[in-house]
Amino acid sequence: MRAFTTEEQDLTLSDLSKRVGLSRATVRRCLLTLQALGYVQSSGHFFRLSPQVLTLAQAYLSSSLLPRVAQPFLERTSDALGQSCSVSVLYGTEVIYVARSARRRLGSINRDVGTHLPAYCTSMGRVLLAYLPEEELETFFRGAELFPLTPFTIHDEAGLRRALDGVRRDGFCMVDQEMEVDLRSLAVPVHNAAGRVVAALHVSTQASRTSLEELMNKGKAALREAAAGMRPLLIGP
Template identity: 55%
Template structure:
């Protein structure tokens, strides 16, 4: 079950990568670069090795195009092959390391979310908005925390996650309008809110309350609470959240016990995040 859910999320991520290959919006768009990145992203989730045909299907590109991408990525050291199957190499880690070494947010956040996780006994994460999704940039886990494993670097939809709604709630109105025009509000569970007007109302509520509590919208039995992370200037630069299983953690406990701990942690981060 866990593998199937992870694979489903990974497939959705790859589909979004393929959809992003249209260069029509900008004459400066380098389609070849986008295709190469889409090929790399096709290995998301539990797809640790793929054939050329499988990659071509995942990214919706001709096999000849995929072949050229694979040859280039292999020459650069990012992909290896045994003749039939292709896999990513450890060289890809240098790309993420460039981000982590140049951005203070993960480094600042990590000790604080570890304290939160220790205090409440649940997983705690910090995420940022990238494109139309949220991506984990720091995480402290507990084995019992959720039925789907999350890692730093994983992307999730913004509209149906607590940290995503926190970040969407603090978007400029024009940017939020553009977001709703682009995204498909997909139903992940029977609880997922997919009506735009309803979502906008929920985002207004999140903006006023300065937190978001979501129950079972991305995954059944997954409950999460999130708050904005602000830099010294007051700008929202990320969201911090605690996730748990709804069957063992009532909403009242999330609000009355988890939320104050989370808010305390982000308030301590703020002076350390330069605006």
């Protein structure tokens, strides 16, 4: 289902086969199953996701404690900073937005709940990677494709490991135009009541509008305050 995007909502069997790297026969069987379940619609040779897909997201959002706890803190922090704020979790080599308060669209990517981005070049991703057990971090490096999205992207393992060391030392992560030119962000870890890092909280802004110093001075304290407020409410192992 992730082969469908906002820009390309209608795809043929051949399109999907190429995107997911499976044979046309296998993709066809998957599509027929998804269609029978109501998650995919077809028109001629084209397939698209149906509104029924939203029930999957709603099931997660209504059953998971994190989005419900995070949302009011995001709203207050976003209001205070005048910038978009998000909470994300790590899934494989990517981060997935599970809660968001948006003030304006930044960059070329439409970010909303459910958006997934590479972990290695985002502030939230680096926060979450920094607190992984070493064995899980090794698994990440074996599966991740590190490549330069901008001239500023750290895209080698040694450089990324140094950046993660800095996150552990400082307790926050600043990423400046590494995923997209003119986009910078600041993130802090979100701990649960047991002290485990379960998510990352971040604020993003345009580099042309907000200096690194301004983002650091205003953003770090606000994010840490919000993360501290969430902590006792996130009951779990």
